[in-house]
Amino acid sequence: MRPILMKGHERPLTFxxxxxxxxxxxxxxxxxxxxxxxxxxxxxxxxxxxHNGAVWTCDVSRDSMxxxxxxxxxxxxxxxxxxxxxxxxxxxxxxxxxVEFAIGDKLAVITTDPFMELTSxxxxxxxxxxxxxxTEESVLVIKGPQGRINRAVWGPLNRTIISAGEDAVIxxxxxxxxxxxxxxxxxxGHKKTITSLTKAADGSHFLSGSLDKxxxxxxxxxxxxxxxxxxxxxxxAVAMSPLLDHVVLGGGQDASAVTTTDHRAGKFEAKFxxxxxxxxxxxxxxxxxxxxxxxxxPDGKSCSSGGEDGYVRLHHFDPDYFNIxx
Amino acid sequence: MVTGATQNPTPPTKLRWxxxxxxxxxxxxxxxxxxxxxxxxxxxxxxxxxxxFNDEGNKVKITTTTxxxxxANARLSKQAVERRSxxxxxxxxREDVGSRLTMVSTEEILLERPRAPGSKAEEQKAAGDPLTxxxxxxxxxxxxxxxxxxxxxxxxxxxxxxLALPAESFVDKPAVPETATAAAGSGKNTYVPPGMRAGADxxxxxxxxxxxxxxxxxxNLSEDTREADLHELFRPFGAVSRVYVAIDQKTGMSRxxxxxxxxxxxxxxxxxxxxxxxxxxxxxxxxxxxxxxTN
Numbered sequence: 001m002r003p004i005l006m007k008g009h010e011r012p013l014t015f016x017x018x019x020x021x022x023x024x025x026x027x028x029x030x031x032x033x034x035x036x037x038x039x040x041x042x043x044x045x046x047x048x049x050x051h052n053g054a055v056w057t058c059d060v061s062r063d064s065m066x067x068x069x070x071x072x073x074x075x076x077x078x079x080x081x082x083x084x085x086x087x088x089x090x091x092x093x094x095x096x097x098x099v100e101f102a103i104g105d106k107l108a109v110i111t112t113d114p115f116m117e118l119t120s121x122x123x124x125x126x127x128x129x130x131x132x133x134x135t136e137e138s139v140l141v142i143k144g145p146q147g148r149i150n151r152a153v154w155g156p157l158n159r160t161i162i163s164a165g166e167d168a169v170i171x172x173x174x175x176x177x178x179x180x181x182x183x184x185x186x187x188x189g190h191k192k193t194i195t196s197l198t199k200a201a202d203g204s205h206f207l208s209g210s211l212d213k214x215x216x217x218x219x220x221x222x223x224x225x226x227x228x229x230x231x232x233x234x235x236x237a238v239a240m241s242p243l244l245d246h247v248v249l250g251g252g253q254d255a256s257a258v259t260t261t262d263h264r265a266g267k268f269e270a271k272f273x274x275x276x277x278x279x280x281x282x283x284x285x286x287x288x289x290x291x292x293x294x295x296x297x298p299d300g301k302s303c304s305s306g307g308e309d310g311y312v313r314l315h316h317f318d319p320d321y322f323n324i325x326x
Numbered sequence: 327m328v329t330g331a332t333q334n335p336t337p338p339t340k341l342r343w344x345x346x347x348x349x350x351x352x353x354x355x356x357x358x359x360x361x362x363x364x365x366x367x368x369x370x371x372x373x374x375x376x377x378x379f380n381d382e383g384n385k386v387k388i389t390t391t392t393x394x395x396x397x398a399n400a401r402l403s404k405q406a407v408e409r410r411s412x413x414x415x416x417x418x419x420r421e422d423v424g425s426r427l428t429m430v431s432t433e434e435i436l437l438e439r440p441r442a443p444g445s446k447a448e449e450q451k452a453a454g455d456p457l458t459x460x461x462x463x464x465x466x467x468x469x470x471x472x473x474x475x476x477x478x479x480x481x482x483x484x485x486x487x488x489l490a491l492p493a494e495s496f497v498d499k500p501a502v503p504e505t506a507t508a509a510a511g512s513g514k515n516t517y518v519p520p521g522m523r524a525g526a527d528x529x530x531x532x533x534x535x536x537x538x539x540x541x542x543x544x545x546n547l548s549e550d551t552r553e554a555d556l557h558e559l560f561r562p563f564g565a566v567s568r569v570y571v572a573i574d575q576k577t578g579m580s581r582x583x584x585x586x587x588x589x590x591x592x593x594x595x596x597x598x599x600x601x602x603x604x605x606x607x608x609x610x611x612x613x614x615x616x617x618x619x620t621n
Binding site for chain 2: 001002003004005006007008021022023024033035037038041042043044045046047048049063064082083084269272280281282283284285286313315321324
């Protein structure tokens, strides 16, 4: 396949997200401007100007009308997707690391980093349908985990919030009460910072990727470990195909391995694994730097990866991809 | 897209068929040949031949060659189609067509299947017993210059070709990590670390560690023994990945001992058996395992 290269960002990519229809791709990078592209040919539609710091995360509402972005400038902003105008700004005391709309787009979960005296926290904000009525107040604030919380997502039916972060423990919180319901097992869980988390299309299981060079598949309700996928590189980003039973891991390079790299460029790859057999199916090379973001188009026929090199690579799969057998 | 096929070719001057002369039959130039479509062939190339009158009233033939390539079945929802026509905003407003922000990669990237693990490992095992290799029927006696093994492979296909030629280059102790030595890459364009070299087994122990288990200590060496001598002495037993002779910096003389790392354990064992007690340059060598009793 011939990937489409999109070099709209000057700095490393941090996050990629497709909208529900799969025709728009939102990319966040450290260069302060999230960008939206058309997902079929990679043509740039527009950029959202307004943040003053690296944009770590974003999410788009189901109707693709609103975009929420979290940034290192300690704000989370709501945007009109079509016009690129800001609708609202939430202010926090520390950089925002992860945002996600709830099912129904009436709530959003936001995580903030530990900063000076503040510990890391998970905030839930109500999102008003009409942004002029938007208020700053939080529905719920959860404090507790040590270290940075890299990702927090909603569980099924918005009843729970799943968080994962630097302490390598995955936690499930009850949304109504804010209590901790479950924690992942220390022995079978990750050993190092969890960098990324992605849910399955039906929400029954999710995948977490960690710097301990592995990714693990968990059941959402019981938080039991289902599968483990191991690689040779620390995992920075994970994605699951909504169509086939494939899992994609994208990673970086251990600091200790820096001097041993191949002198040829373009060798950072996203690795595909069979979800059930845990075996590697193959790798897609091309990035010039560690891969920081991965996303699958909801139709499962294309995926995109964003790297430290500032490029977004959009891959439309060849027909033989769908016939791969181990 | 509307084509010229449906338009009625109106001649520049309105001619009525009754006014045409007999021999103006050929002059029916106001009629254009029909549009031809040479459908997509196996490469997806489609040619459309159209005939038109240009501004000066001349008949022109327009050939449009397009390559039809199915990227993806874009079954867009209604909203998606609407979104397609949104105006650009933000930094994209000033975008010119030649901005090259988005481009199709020139390389064809494939989903590379992982290599079967057997292929690398077998190369190692086969190299283990060079003497039996010699017996392989009728083959030309190939001698690899790098590792000295006979009958196994050509020099250019030596699996150990990236290793430093032990005699000249290696002065460091085997324990020192290899990232420093430039000598290793002396014969090549780039430095290739041991973990990445051809023939390196990356599953579990890396090559260096395995070699360290095949480390042989040689003591009671004469003063002027150097790496090259040890290499020459131990080479008949098999591929030697590293030699080291302890040298006193001040006098430049050997301190009487050294280490030889074989690639294969059996070679090391045979070397120990043969060379222990061997008279070499007026002293009797003592050759034994470097680490106590590796099994």
